[in-house]
Amino acid sequence: MGKAVKWLLIGLGSLVGLVIIALVAVLILVDPNDYRDRIEAAVEQETGRSLSIEGDISLSIFPWLALELGRTTLADAEGFHDDPFLEVDHVDVGVELIPLLLRRELVTRTVVLDGLTVRLMVDEQGRGNWEDLLPEEADAEVDEPPADEPAPEAERRDLGRTLANVGGLDVRNARVSWDDRQNDLRVQVDPFNLNLDAVRIDERMQLQLDWLMTGDDLPEIAGELSSAITVDGGLTQLALDNLRLEASASGDDLPGGEIAASLRGNPRVDLQNLALDWPDLVLETLGLRAELALQGRQTDAGPEGEGQLTVEAFNLRDLMDRLDLEAPDTADPDVLTRVALSADIRWAEEVLHLTALDWQLDDTTLSGEASIHDFAGPGARFDLAVDEIDLDRYLPEPVEAENGEGNGNGAPAEPVEIELPLELLRGLDLEGEFRVDSLKVAGLRLSDIRTRLHTDNGLIRLDPTSASLYDGSYQGRLELDARQDTPRYALQAELEGIDFDPLITDLTGDESLLLGRGNLTLDVTTRGNTVDALTAALNGDGQFRVTDGAVRGINIAKMLRDAQDRLRGRSPEESDEPVRTDFSELTGSIVINDGVVRNDDLSAQSPLIRVTGSGEADLPQETIDYRLRTAVVGTLEGQDGRPREELRGLTIPLRFRGDLYSPSISVDLAEALSGEQRERLEREVERGRDRLDEQHDRLRDEAEDRLRGLFN
Template sequence: MKAFGKILGLVVLGLLLIVVAGGFALTHLFDPNDYKDEIRQLARDKAHVELTLNGDIGWSLFPWLGLELHEASIATLNKPAEPIADLQMLGLSVRVLPLLRREVQMSDVRVEGLNLNLVRDESGHGNWEDIGKPLPAKAPAGSTGETAPATTASAEGESKPAASERPLKLDIDSLTVNNARVQYNDVRSGQSFSAESIQLSTEAVHDGVNIPLKLTAFLSSGQPVLRARIELAGEARFDRALRRYQLEDMKLHGELSGEPLQQKSMTFSAQGQLLADLAANVAEWNGLKLSANQLRALGELHVRDLSSEPKVSGGISIAQFDLRKFLDSVGVVLPPMKDQTTLTGVELVGRIEGTKNSLALEDLALKLDDSTFTGRLAVEDFAKQALRIQLKNDKFDADRYLLAKSDDAENANAARKAEVQSTEASAVAGPGTSPLPDAPTQVAWSNDKLLPVDRLRALDLQADLSFGVLTLDQLPIQNAELKASGQGGLITLQVLRGGLYNGTFDTHGTLDVRPAVPQLGLTAKINRVPVEHFIKHDGNTPPVKGLLTLDSDLTATGNSQKALVDTLNGKASFVINNGVLVNANLEQQLCQGIATLNRKTLSGEPRGKDTPFEELKGSLVLSNGVASNPDLRARIPGLTVNGNGDIDLRVLGMDYRVGVIVEGDTREMPDPACQVNQRYVGLEFPLRCRGPLELGARACRIDKDGVGKLAGQALGNRINEKLEEKLGDKVSPELKDALKGLFKR
C-alpha cells in the first residue's frame, strides 16, 4: 500500500511537471505576435469588430492566463478606418482552472490611455450602435432570396444562450484606469461633450460585497461652453442575480465654470446613498446633501417605474441663504430693484413630485425676506412652460421687488418735480390774486420697458394667490385675492380684489401680447376708499381727501408707462364723499369775487385753510391720455360748485372752468368786503383752475372776465327788485316779466 501511494504521488508530481513544463514551453516557444492576422480575423468573425494591434502582445499561461495589449484600437466593420476606441495598454490576467466553472477570477486590471470616440451622425445614428454587428450578407450569384430567412433564423439560434448556462461569476482583485478620455459629438445638433483625464481605481471587485472606488475627471461641453472638475468617492455594491446596484457613502465634489456662469466658478458637492433596484423597477437617493456656493440643501429622492414612465417623489429643504450673492457668484446679474436689500433671506421646504415632463413642489413653505408663502408651485409641461401657482401669503410688499427706474426716467421725474415745485410756490404765495398757474409741460411717465413680451407669449399660466396684506403701489391691500391665467399670449386677470383702508376694490382685465404692440384692457371698481392714497405724490400733501367710489372701463396699448398713458381710452364715473380740499380756501376765492362785485378791497390777509365738502362727483371720458370731465359737481355747505374741464394724464395737469353758486347761506364772512346779501343768492361765481394736478384747488383763480358779466347780472337783479317794489300789482304779470327781462340781458 505504501508503495502504491508512493507511485501515485510520483505520477501526480510527474503530471504537474509536464503541465508546468508544457506551459513554460508554450509561453516561451509560442509567440502570439506571430498570429496577429489570425487574431484580427477571429475578431471580425466572432466579435464582428475591426481590431488593430500596433503594439506587442504579452502573455502568460499558468496558473494565470495573462494578457497585455499595447497600442490597440477597435472599429466597426462598416467603418474600419474610424476607430471608436483605442488604448495604449490593457493588462489583465485570469486564473485558468476557475474558467472551467464559468468563474472569472482576475488579478489587477489596468487600462492606460483609453480614448473612446462616440459620434451621432446627421440621421441620428450612433457609431457605437454597429459594434458587434456583422456586415450585411451578400447573396451568391444566381441565388434567390428565399434562403435568407433560414440564415437569419440560424444566426438568431446561435446567438441565443442555452437556458442551462449559469451566469458568469466576476472576481477581480482591483481595477485601475489611467488617463482615459471619452468624447461625444452630435453632428445634427452641434453639441459636444467630453470627459478627460479620467482616473478610476477600485479595490477588490466581487459580486455582493462593497467595492471602494475613487474617480476623478475633467468634463466639458461645447454648446454652451462648460467646464467641470469632479472627484467621486464611495463604495459600490452590485448583485447581478438580483439586478440590484448601490453606491453607498457617495461623496461627489468639484468645480464648474463656463459661459452660462459668465466665466465665474461654482463649487458644488453631493452626498448620500444611491440605489437602483431594476428588479423592483425603483431607484433611490437617501440622505441627500447638496451644496452649490452659498446654497445648502437636504432631502431624498425616489424614482419608480424606471422601465416605463419614471415618476419622481421625495422631499427637499434649502437652508436660508442670500439669493443675491448666490446668483452673482454664478454669473447671473439681477436688474436693479427699488429695494436692493430684497432676496437676501430665502428659505424653502417642500415635497417633490415629478415626471420626465413635469415637476411640482407640493406642501411648499417658502420664506422670501420677511414674507412666507405656502402652497404649490408646478411646471406641468416643460415644453409648453405650463406654470401652475397656488400660494397663500401672510404679507408681501410687491413694491420692493419692482424694477428701479432708469436714469432717463429719473431725470424726467426730477425735471417734472422741479416744474411742480416752482408752480406750487407761486400758487401758495398768493392764491387769490396771483396769476393763473401755467399748464405743466413735463411728461410724468417713464419710457422704460415694462413687460418681457417674448416670455409672456410662450407662457402657459394658471395662478391663484391670496395675501394677508399685499402692498402694491404703496397701497396695503387687506385679504387680497389674485387669480390669473394665460395661454397663447393672452393673459387674463380674472380677479384682483381686497380691502383697502376700510373700503374695497375689485379689478378685472386682459393683457394681449399676441400683436406686435401689447394691448391692455382693465375694469376697476373702488368703493369708499380714501382718495388721498391714490393721488399722493412724492410724500407731498394730497390736494383732496375723502371717500372715493369709482367705476372705470379702460383700454391702452404699449409696453411702457408713457405708451400706456398716451393711448389710454375709456370711461369712468366717480363720487367723493365727506371730503376736504386741502390747503385750498375756496371761501377766500368766493370772497374775492364778492368783494369785486361790491367794489371793495379785502382788508384781511388770505388765510390758508381747507375747504370741506359733502360730495364731489362727475364722469370722465378718456381719449389718448386726456380725461374730459363735463359734469363736475360739488356740494359745500351754503354753496354748489359746477365745473367742466380736462385732466391731461400725460403731464398730470388740469384745465377747469368752475362756477360757485351761493345758495343763501348768509353767515358772517371773515371780511366785511365780502358780505353776502340776497341779491348774490343763485349767482354763479366763475373760477378758472389750471396747473399741475397735485395743486388741486390751489391752482384756481377768480375769472375776472366772468366776474364782470356777473356784475351786470347782479345789477339786473337789483333793478328787478326795485321794479317789483314800485310796480307791485299795478301792471299785468306779462308786462312785468317783459320789463324784468330787459335787465337780464
Template sequence: MKAFGKILGLGLLGLLLIIVALGFALTHLFDPNDYKDEIRQLAREKAHVELTLNGDIGWSLFPWLGLELHEASIATLNNPKVPFADLQMLGLSVRVLPLLRREVQMSDVRVEGLNLTLTRDANGHGNWEDIGKPLPEPSVAGNPASSPAEAPGSAPAPAQAQTSERSVKLDIDSLTVNNARVLYTDEKAGQSYGAESIQLSTGPVHEGANIPLKASAFLSASQPNLKARTELTGELRFDRKLKRYNLEDMRLSGETSGEPLAGKTLTFVAQGQVLVDLGANVASWSGLKVSANQLRALGELNLRDLDKAPQVSGGLSIAQFDLRTFLDGIGHPLPATADPAVFKKLELVTRLEGSPNSLALEDLAVKLDDSTFSGRVAVEDFAKQALRIRLKGDTFNADRYLPAKSEQAKGASAARQAEVKQQEATAVAGAGSTPLPNAPTQVAWSTDKLLPVDRLRALDLQADLGFGALTLDKLPISDAQLNASGQGGLLTLQTLRGSLYNGTFEAKGTVDVRPAVPQLGINTKINRVPVEHFIKGESPDQQPPVKGLLTLNSDLTATGNSQKALVDTLNGNASFSINDGVLVNANLEQQLCQAIATLNRKQLSGEPRGKDTPFQELRGSLVIRNGVASNPDLKARIPGLTVNGHGDLDLRVLGMDYNVGVVVEGDQRAMPDPACQVNERYVGVEVPLRCRGPLELGAKACRLDQDGLGKVAAKLAGNRLKDKIDQKLEEKLGDKVSPELKDALKGLFKR
C-alpha cells in the same frame, strides 16, 4: 501501502513539473505576436470586429493566464479604417484552475489610454450599432443572398443550448483605468459631449461585497459651451441576479463653468446613498445632501417605472441663503429692484412630484425676506412652459420687488417735482390775489419698459394668489386675492380684489402681447377708499390737495410698453364721487368772500379764519381720449355753497384746467365780515372761478375769473336798474290798477 503512497506522491509531483515545464515552454517558445494575422482573422469571423494590433502581445499561462496588449484598436467591419475604440495598453491575468469551476479570479486589471469615439450620423445611425455585426452576404445574380437558415437544404439552426443557471463568480483584485477619453458626437443635432482624463480605481471586486470606488474626469459640451471637473467616491455593491446596484457613501464633487454661467464658476458637492433596482424598475437617493456655492439642501428622491416614463417623488429642504448673491455667482444676476435688499433671504421646504416633462412642488413652504408663503408651484409641461401657481402669503410688499427706476425716469420725476414746487410756492392759499398758475409742461411718466414681451408670449400660466396683507403702489391691501391666467400671448386678470383703508376695490383686465405693440384693457371698481392715498405726492411732507372717500368705476384701454406710452394712448370712461371730503389748505370760503366784497365794492376787514374747505360730495364723469380726461359735469355740495364746473384733466402731465361756478350764501359765521354779506339781489348769482395748474395744487390752483366776474357785475347792475323801475311803478300805480296789469307793465322791462 506506504510505498504505494510514496510512489503516487512522486508521480503527482512529476506530473506537476511536467505541466510547469510545458507552461514554461509555451510561454517562452510560443510567441503570440507571430500569429497576429490569425488573431485578426479570428476577430473578424467570430466577433465581427476589425482588430488592429500595432504593439506587442505579452502573455503567461500558469498559474495565471495573463494577457497584455499594446497599441490596439477596434473598428466595425462596415468602417474598418475608422476605429471607435483604441487603447495604449490592456493588462490582465486570470487564475487557470478556478476557470474550471466557473470562477473568474483576476489580479489587477489595468487599462491605459483608452479612447472611445461614438458618433451618430445625420441619419440618426450610431457607429456602435454595427459592433459585432457581420458584413452582408454578396448577392448572387438574379437571386438575392439568403441567410444560412433560409438556404435550400440547410438544416434548421439548433436551439440555443441551455446555459447553467449558476452565474460566473467574479473575483478581481482591482481595476485601474488611466487617462481614458470618451467622445460622443451627434451630427444631426450639431452637438458633442466629451469626458477626458478619466481616472478610475477600485478595491477588490467581489459580488455582494462593498467595492471601494474612486473616479474623476473632465466633462465638456459644445452647445452651449460648458466644462466641468468632477470627482466621484463611494462604495459599490451589486447583485447581478437581482439586478440591484448600491452606491453607498456616494460623494460627487467638482466645479463647472462656461457660457450658461457667463464666465462664473459653480462649485458643487452631492452626497448620499444611491440604489438602482432594475428588477423592480425603481431607484432612490436617500440621505441627499447638495451644496452649490452658497446653496445648501437636504432631501431624498425616489424613482419608479424606470422601464417606462420614470416618475419622481421625494422631499427637499433648502436652508436660508442669499438668492441675489447666488444668482450673481452663476452669471444670472437679478435685475435692479426698487429695494436692493430684497432676495437676500430665501428658504423652502417642499414635497416633489415629477415626470420627464413636469415637476410639481407640493406642500410648499417658502420664506422670502420678510414674507412667508405656502401652497403649490408646478410646471405641468416643460415644453409649453405651463406654469401653475397656488400660493397664500402672510405679508408681501410688491413695491420692493419692482424694477428700479432708470436714470431717465428719475430725471423726469425730479424735473416735474421741481415744476410743482415752483408753482406751489407762488400759489398762496387764501385771498387769491396771486396770478393763475401756469399749466404744467413736464411729462409725469417713465419710458422704461414694463413687460417682458417675449417671455409673456411663450407663457402658459394659471395663478391663484392670496395675501393677508399686500402692499402695491404704496397701498396696503388686506385680504388680497389675485387670479390670473395666460396662454398664447393673452394674459387675463380674472380678479384682483381686497380691502383698502376700510374700503374695497376690485380690478379686472387683459394684457395682449400677441401684436407688435402690447394692448391693455382694465376695469376697476373702488368703493369708499380715502382718495388722499391715491394722490399724495412723492415727498413725505407734501399734503394731498383733497381728502375724502372715493368711489370710482372705470373702463379703460391703452397700448404700449411703458408708463408714458400707456398714458398717451389711454381711452375710456369713468365716473367718480368723493364723499365727506376736505379741500386741503384751500379756503374756498375766503375766495368767495373776496368775490362778494368785490361785487359790493368793499374790502374785507378780517383775516382768513381757516385753511381747509369741507364738502359733502364731489362727483362727476370722465371721458378719456389719448390721455386727456374731459369732465363736463363736475358738481360739489358744500355747506352754504353750490358748485358746478367743467374742464379737462391732462393725465400726460397731471395737470388740470377747469371753469367753476359757485353760488354762495355769504359769510355764515356768528360774526360775519360786513363786506361778505349777501343781500337779496345776489341770491342765485354764480361766482366764476378758474382752476389751472398741477393736480397736486388742488383748490390752491383756483382764482377768481375776473372776466367772468365782470359779466356777473354787469348782470347785477341790470338787475339793480330793474328793481328800481319796479319800485317806481309800484309807487305810482299803487292800488289803481289790477295786479295782472302791474305784472304786464313790469314784464316790459325784462326784455
C-alpha cells in the same frame, strides 16, 4: 493500504511535475508573437475590421495564466473615421491557473488597460460606428425561455458568481471622443481614469473615477467620483455608500470663469424593479445647499418619483454676483438677502407636483401647491398664498425730474420704455388662484387680496380680483393682451366705501386734497410700449360719489367774500379759518378720449353753497382747464361774525388752468362782472320802480288834499 497512498502521492507529484515541465516548455519553446497574424486574421474574419498588434505579445503561465499586449488598434467601420475605432497602448489580463485547471473556475487579477482610445461617431444618417459590433437581434421575441435555458434569476446569479472572481479593473489615461455629425456635436473626454477594487459580492468595493471633458462651444468640465459599491449575488440590489461627485466647469462664457458643484449621499438601486431610494441627496453649488430625500421608479407610464426638497437660506444678491448678474436697483438695499425653499415633490406622467410649498423671501412667506406640466412655456396650475409683502422695497427709488419737467436742461424727457417679454408671455399656460393677506405697493396698502390668473396664448387676465383697502372694498378685473407687438391693457374697477384721505396721502406722499368716503367706478383701456403712449391712448369712462367730505387747499366761501369785496371796492378781510371747502355730497362722471379726461356734470352740495363744474384735463400735455360755478344758498359770515346777506344768491365762477399738478386758481372776472352788472341793473330798475311808485302815491295824495281844500 499505506503503499497505495504512497504510490498515489508519487503519481500526483509526477503529474504535477509533468504539468510544470510542460508549462515551462511552452514558455521556452512557444513564442506567442508567432501567432500574431493568425489572431489578426481571425478578428478581421469575425468583425470585418482589421486588427493590428504592433507591440509585443507576452505570455506567462504560473501561477497566473497571463497575457500582455503592446500597442494594438482596431480599425473603424467603413465610411467613418480614418483613424482606428479603438487603440490601446498596453493590456494586461491574467487568469489564476490552479482554479481554472482543478475547478474550471475563472479567477482574474486586475485587468489593466493603459492608453485606451475609443472614437465613437454618428454619421449624417444617424448610424453609429459601433453598431456592426453588436450581436444581431432575433427576428422574433420569445416570451418564455426554453426549458433547457436558465431563468433570468438564475442567469443573474451565474453572472454574479462569475463577477465575484473578477480581480478588479484599472483603466489609465483613457480617451473617449464623441462625434455626432447629424447634430453637429463633438465632445471629448481626455483623460479618463477608472479604478475598481476586486469584485466582492455583498461586500463593499471601492470605485474611483476622474475625467476631463471638452467640446466645441462647451465649457471644460472636470470631475471626480468615488463610492463604496455593494452588490448582491443576484445582481438585483446595488448600494453606493459615501457617494461623492465633484465637478467643475470652466470657460470664458461662465460667470467668474468657473462654476463648481458637489453631489453626495448614499443611494440604493433596485436593479430588478428599476427603483431608486436616495434619502440623503445633497447638492452644493454657487453657495447654495439643497437636500432631497428621493424615491423613484420606472413604470409602464414612465418614470415616477416623490421626495422632500429643502434649499437652505441663501443671499440672492451674493448668488447673482457669483453669476455675474447685476442685482436689481431696489429702494431697500437689504432685500433679496434671504431666500429659502421647502416642498414635497412628486413626478408622475411628466408633471411635477409641488405640495406643502414654503418659499421664504426676506420677511415674506409664499405657501400652497403647484403642478408644472411644461417647463419651456412655462405651464402650471397653482393655488398660492402670500402672508405679507411690501413691493415698494423691491421697486427702484422714484426718479424726480429736475425743474419739475423734462430732463433738467430744457430738453423734453426721454420716453420711458416698457419692455415686456412678449414671446415669454405668449407661451404662458398658467391657471390658478392667488391670495395675499397684506400688500403695499406704490404707497397703497391693501389686504385680503384674492385673484384668479388665466393665460391664453398671450392674453393674460386677473379676473376676478377683490381686495379690502382704506375701510372699503375693491372688485375688478385686469387684462393684458400681448398677442400683438403693441400690448393692450384693460381695467375694470369698482371701489366702494373708500376713505379717500389716507388713500390719496399714501399714493402721492403729500397731504390729500380730498376728504370723505365714497365710491368710484372705472372702465378704461389703453395700448403702447411707453408710458407716454399708454397715456395718449387712454380711453374709457367712470363715475364717482363722495359724501361728507371736503376739498383741501381752497376755501370757496372765503374766496366768494373776497371776490365780492373786490367787486365792491373793499379790501378782503383777513382770516385764519381752515383753507378747505366742506360738502355733503360730491358727484360726477368722466369720459376719457385719447388721454383727455372730460367732466361736465360735477356737482357739490353743502348747506351754504352749491358747486357745479365742467372742463377737461389733458394727461399727455399735463394741462388742465376747468371751471367751477359756485352759488351761495345760505348766509356767509364775515371775519367779524356778522352775516353777509348780500352774498346770498350770488354766483361766482372759479377757473383752474395751467399745469395739471399745480394749476392756477382764479375768479373768472369777466363772467363775475357781467353777472354783477346785471344784478346792479336789476336792483336799480327795482329801485326806480319803487321811487316812481312812491312819487305817484305822493302826487296823488297831494292832489287829493288840494281838491278837498277847494271844495271845503
